[in-house]
Amino acid sequence: MGAAVGAAMGACQREERIVRYKPFLAGIPEAQTQTPAVGVESRQGDTTELAPEKLVIENPDGTRTLVMRTGRHLMWHIQQTLANDERDLFGAQVLCKATRDEFAERGMSPSAAFDMLKPHEPAIAKLFARMPMGEHSPSVRQEMVGRNVMRVKVSGRAAEGLSPFRGFDMVLEQGNWRLRWFVR
Numbered sequence: 587m588g589a590a591v592g593a594a595m596g597a598c599q600r601e602e603r604i605v606r607y608k609p610f611l612a613g614i615p616e617a618q619t620q621t622p623a624v625g626v627e628s629r630q631g632d633t634t635e636l637a638p639e640k641l642v643i644e645n646p647d648g649t650r651t652l653v654m655r656t657g658r659h660l661m662w663h664i665q666q667t668l669a670n671d672e673r674d675l676f677g678a679q680v681l682c683k684a685t686r687d688e689f690a691e692r693g694m695s696p697s698a699a700f701d702m703l704k705p706h707e708p709a710i711a712k713l714f715a716r717m718p719m720g721e722h723s724p725s726v727r728q729e730m731v732g733r734n735v736m737r738v739k740v741s742g743r744a745a746e747g748l749s750p751f752r753g754f755d756m757v758l759e760q761g762n763w764r765l766r767w768f769v770r
Contacts, residue, residue: 640653641663651679652762654680654763655762655763657720658719658722659720660764664710665711668700672700673700674697677696677700678697679764682764684766685767710751710768713753716745717740721736726741731755735755735766738756750768751768751769752770753768754767754769755768
């Protein structure tokens with residue numbers, strides 16, 4: 587009996603296959619790598635790679651809903667709302683509830699946060715340029731600083747010359763990341 591089991595086990599070989607592999611330079615035309623990309627053409631359900639037109643949902647009533655499944659999406663919406671002077675949209679959808687509540691406690695509208703950040707738009711653009719892949723950029727450190735609150739901060743040499751901000755805190759609310767505030 588033991589010989590039969592041993593023979594059957596020897597007949598079973600382990601099969602390995604690569605289901606998905608995306609080299610770092612895979613998205614660059616004519617880039618060559620030792621191992622070609624596998625399974626990156628169709629990533630259904632992957633919310634991290636959304637085209638800009640899918641980051642904004644146009645509702646039937648004419649309003650828009652911002653989609654921020656990653657820190658990178660949040661960064662894009664911060665830049666877009668600042669650049670397009672969309673105070674109300676910034677206050678209503680980019681900011682997290684805790685930040686909106688803090689502004690309300692001070693007798694201020696959440697869109698006042700937009701007014702505070704608008705003069706820092708070039709500094710925010712410089713910060714975001716140092717994190718081209720959002721929270722997954724090589725020079726970025728992430729740490730949980732509270733319940734559903736992630737700090738995303740540029741570190742090391744990449745942080746040199748950044749002023750006044752070196753990162754931001756983001757809060758996960760109902761499946762979307764929202765801005766808590768910028769950190770120094």
